[in-house]
Amino acid sequence: MQKYKKDGDFSYALGTELTLELLQSHPQQVISVYVHSKQKDNEIYQKIIALCQKNKIEVIRSDKAFNIVNAKENCYIMGVFRKFTNDIDLSASHVVLVNPGNMGNLGTIIRTCTGFGIDNIAIISPAADIYDPKTIRATMRAFFRVRFSYFSSFEEYLQKASEREIYCFMLDGSTNLQDVVRPQKSYSLVFGNEATGLAPEFHNYGKSVFIEQLNTVDSLNLDNAVSIAVYHFVNLK
Amino acid sequence: MQKYKKDGDFSYALGTELTLELLQSHPQQVISVYVHSKQKDNEIYQKIIALCQKNKIEVIRSDKAFNIVNAKENCYIMGVFRKFTNDIDLSASHVVLVNPGNMGNLGTIIRTCTGFGIDNIAIISPAADIYDPKTIRATMRAFFRVRFSYFSSFEEYLQKASEREIYCFMLDGSTNLQDVVRPQKSYSLVFGNEATGLAPEFHNYGKSVFIEQLNTVDSLNLDNAVSIAVYHFVNLK
Numbered sequence: 001m002q003k004y005k006k007d008g009d010f011s012y013a014l015g016t017e018l019t020l021e022l023l024q025s026h027p028q029q030v031i032s033v034y035v036h037s038k039q040k041d042n043e044i045y046q047k048i049i050a051l052c053q054k055n056k057i058e059v060i061r062s063d064k065a066f067n068i069v070n071a072k073e074n075c076y077i078m079g080v081f082r083k084f085t086n087d088i089d090l091s092a093s094h095v096v097l098v099n100p101g102n103m104g105n106l107g108t109i110i111r112t113c114t115g116f117g118i119d120n121i122a123i124i125s126p127a128a129d130i131y132d133p134k135t136i137r138a139t140m141r142a143f144f145r146v147r148f149s150y151f152s153s154f155e156e157y158l159q160k161a162s163e164r165e166i167y168c169f170m171l172d173g174s175t176n177l178q179d180v181v182r183p184q185k186s187y188s189l190v191f192g193n194e195a196t197g198l199a200p201e202f203h204n205y206g207k208s209v210f211i212e213q214l215n216t217v218d219s220l221n222l223d224n225a226v227s228i229a230v231y232h233f234v235n236l237k
Numbered sequence: 238m239q240k241y242k243k244d245g246d247f248s249y250a251l252g253t254e255l256t257l258e259l260l261q262s263h264p265q266q267v268i269s270v271y272v273h274s275k276q277k278d279n280e281i282y283q284k285i286i287a288l289c290q291k292n293k294i295e296v297i298r299s300d301k302a303f304n305i306v307n308a309k310e311n312c313y314i315m316g317v318f319r320k321f322t323n324d325i326d327l328s329a330s331h332v333v334l335v336n337p338g339n340m341g342n343l344g345t346i347i348r349t350c351t352g353f354g355i356d357n358i359a360i361i362s363p364a365a366d367i368y369d370p371k372t373i374r375a376t377m378r379a380f381f382r383v384r385f386s387y388f389s390s391f392e393e394y395l396q397k398a399s400e401r402e403i404y405c406f407m408l409d410g411s412t413n414l415q416d417v418v419r420p421q422k423s424y425s426l427v428f429g430n431e432a433t434g435l436a437p438e439f440h441n442y443g444k445s446v447f448i449e450q451l452n453t454v455d456s457l458n459l460d461n462a463v464s465i466a467v468y469h470f471v472n473l474k
Binding site for chain 2: 140141223
């Protein structure tokens with residue numbers, strides 16, 4: 001057991017719900033499951049142990065391991081797994097995050113997007129690490145459902161993705177989100193970094209869109225902006 | 238200088254932007270401004286010093302004070318102020334937060350609501366502390382603009398507020414947000430606690446509304462739900 005490393009091969013699902021989801025969706029990737037002495041012998045624990053037995057996964061009882069990964073309170077079970085890929089479907093509609101910096105935000109965005117049926121996320125590097133246990137925890141299990149790929153630049157992403165309509169969300173966008181008409185093909189909703197937004201050159205890709213605010217002194221935070229945009233798009237008539 | 242206390246009379250605006258906004262909007266409530274030795278002599282610093290001189294506010298140079306309030310990195314100026322009230326306009330449209338538990342969420346919600354012109358927030362106790370420096374910081378200055386009041390129960394709130402349309406956001410709400418028609422009078426958008434949502438009895442107040450999701454395993458987080466709802470309501474035609 002060691003601290004999570006961005007360039008390592010393993011990550012951790014912290015807590016009973018994440019570990020159960022991990023065992024159900026990717027049993028072949030699970031290396032071991034750690035159990036803290038404070039874990040109660042309840043229904044979800046029984047399910048986890050049964051899945052470990054079925055898949056011949058080692059169950060290790062150790063309290064120390066939880067200190068190593070800095071697990072929060074009430075995290076008494078964790079699953080160690082090999083990082084796996086679940087590549088983006090390049091023909092589907094996507095949310096594209098350009099240089100997202102915050103792991104909590106990235107996780108929350110994944111949770112919200114998959115909730116609305118947008119299961120494909122493109123991430124443009126440099127960016128927060130989707131495999132970090134903090135990101136995974138913030139996805140509330142959606143990590144095990146989302147399809148995602150990292151790209152080294154937006155151009156690389158565009159070359160690989162299917163023909164599509166591009167909507168770049170920018171404070172000085174030219175189209176009000178309220179005036180966007182329903183896209184006729186797959187689309188990409190593109191958002192910039194939390195602090196800096198999208199660079200001006202993104203005005204050159206597809207449509208630039210703004211979310212109208214009355215008090216524009218401080219813009220929406222990133223995950224609220226993505227939520228509003230995705231909800232609006234999936235409900236366009 | 239002492240740690241922030243929920244039942245104390247003072248709070249802190251952490252950072253140059255918050256302190257400047259504090260000095261501009263509520264100079265009479267400011268007791269002193271602390272400056273760290275790492276603060277640069279830049280334009281915003283000059284503005285802050287000028288406002289302190291104009292309003293005869295003491296400027297204290299001390300690095301230790303910043304440790305006491307657990308200020309984050311890059312916070313080299315803070316304003317100490319007497320807590321003030323900016324009571325809710327009981328005839329306006331409101332967002333009502335029932336027992337919000339998280340200070341960061343509360344701050345982000347205030348930031349987003351005021352961005353969309355909903356400047357009045359009712360908070361039903363027990364609830365996170367709006368005056369806590371963490372909440373204030375998360376509002377990104379909107380704290381100095383929002384009007385808010387705490388109520389001991391939703392019933393107390395209802396008795397005091399003007400006649401209005403009530404929309405309670407619940408996972409098992411009866412009306413899809415997409416089918417809500419534009420209210421004809423002031424309205425209240427009511428949201429429950431992050432973990433527990435609204436209790437079933439809220440079905441009895443006005444309309445219960447749900448935000449449709451395809452994957453409903455894990456619902457939207459609170460500030461994303463509020464963002465979507467407020468944006469949708471202010472844009473109803």
